[in-house]
Amino acid sequence: MHAQGETGAVLDVDTGAIVANWRELARRHGAAAAAVVKADAYGHGAAAIAPALARAGCATFFVAQVAEALALRAVLPEARIAVLNGPAGPQVAACRAAGLVPVLSSLGQLALWREAGGGIAFLHADTGMNRLGLADAEMARLAGEPALLAGVEVALLMTHLVASEEPADPANALQRERFARLRALFPAWKTSLANSSGIFLGADFASDLARPGAALYGINPTPGHANPMRAAARLTAPVLQLRDIRPGESVGYNATWRAGRHTRIATVGIGYADGWPRVLGNTGHALFDGHVLPLVGRVSMDLTTYDATGVPGLAEGSRVTLVGEGVAAETVALWAGTNAYEVLTRLGPRVARCHR
Numbered sequence: 001m002h003a004q005g006e007t008g009a010v011l012d013v014d015t016g017a018i019v020a021n022w023r024e025l026a027r028r029h030g031a032a033a034a035a036v037v038k039a040d041a042y043g044h045g046a047a048a049i050a051p052a053l054a055r056a057g058c059a060t061f062f063v064a065q066v067a068e069a070l071a072l073r074a075v076l077p078e079a080r081i082a083v084l085n086g087p088a089g090p091q092v093a094a095c096r097a098a099g100l101v102p103v104l105s106s107l108g109q110l111a112l113w114r115e116a117g118g119g120i121a122f123l124h125a126d127t128g129m130n131r132l133g134l135a136d137a138e139m140a141r142l143a144g145e146p147a148l149l150a151g152v153e154v155a156l157l158m159t160h161l162v163a164s165e166e167p168a169d170p171a172n173a174l175q176r177e178r179f180a181r182l183r184a185l186f187p188a189w190k191t192s193l194a195n196s197s198g199i200f201l202g203a204d205f206a207s208d209l210a211r212p213g214a215a216l217y218g219i220n221p222t223p224g225h226a227n228p229m230r231a232a233a234r235l236t237a238p239v240l241q242l243r244d245i246r247p248g249e250s251v252g253y254n255a256t257w258r259a260g261r262h263t264r265i266a267t268v269g270i271g272y273a274d275g276w277p278r279v280l281g282n283t284g285h286a287l288f289d290g291h292v293l294p295l296v297g298r299v300s301m302d303l304t305t306y307d308a309t310g311v312p313g314l315a316e317g318s319r320v321t322l323v324g325e326g327v328a329a330e331t332v333a334l335w336a337g338t339n340a341y342e343v344l345t346r347l348g349p350r351v352a353r354c355h356r
Ligand SMILES: *Cc1c(COP(=O)(O)O)cnc(C)c1O
Pocket: 036, 038, 084, 159, 160, 194, 195, 196, 197, 211, 212, 213, 214, 215
């Protein structure tokens, strides 16, 4: 599956699993689903993933930035591509030329779009995140002054949930109610509410278009319960050198790990320059053929060292699994003090993406 002989890290991506996840999410939502492919499809390679999703029937794609959307347009000539962060003033013309849909988050952004000629846009209303989105007062003003919307076709009114992965959090119901009040001001508009985890909050959180990201890539949208999604990727890196060290010898920068016994060290070709968190020093493990290789010493820029003592079959050139079956992105995230989203989106351009 992966490129044998690669001297660096490889992310093997199962495009079919991502397409299957998208279908399953749309089925569970009971209405249409878009695909969120920002940050290079959460590190999985948007240029390969998005066309496969489009062929499967996905009609709307979300990215964060105009530059991401312009790159996506080259591989998605027909689809609706929406820009979550909206355009800054100088980008409006490029947005229009590429037929992008801006997600407008303020009356100022709405005015920019209207004055540039209007047309299709999405509106983002804030219901509690206090990050992006029109405030209640701005929405009320919009309802009272239709001229603010002259020439603008609002194809979707959206909001974003703050704690959808925690079904018991009262914020979910509060946001749903706040959103219901806003949509009542504009009953003709289509709406978009749920992200990945929001889809699993039940029928009350359904809307015209769900916006899953993480779950497409196999991140568990229901933490604490079995993962309903298919695994979509495996991160491997090659053993560049095996060395046997004596008790008392240290490994890596600043000698933060010292052998208590005769130890075989596997030096693996991935480091923090690839997005492999430096904070993982002396924490967690890799897998080879079902065997656990504890990470020892510091993670350095291009290399990470593992204790491979007594692991049968491991040779120079073997590839160890860093994320994949038996070592989920969520597990690595726990070790690194972050979430699976960050583990995947940090993987840098030096990590080869192989799609099948
Ligand atoms: C990133 C993002 C999503 C996707 O969220 P997931 O939790 O990855 O499904 C949906 N909507 C907005 C506004 C986002 O920023």
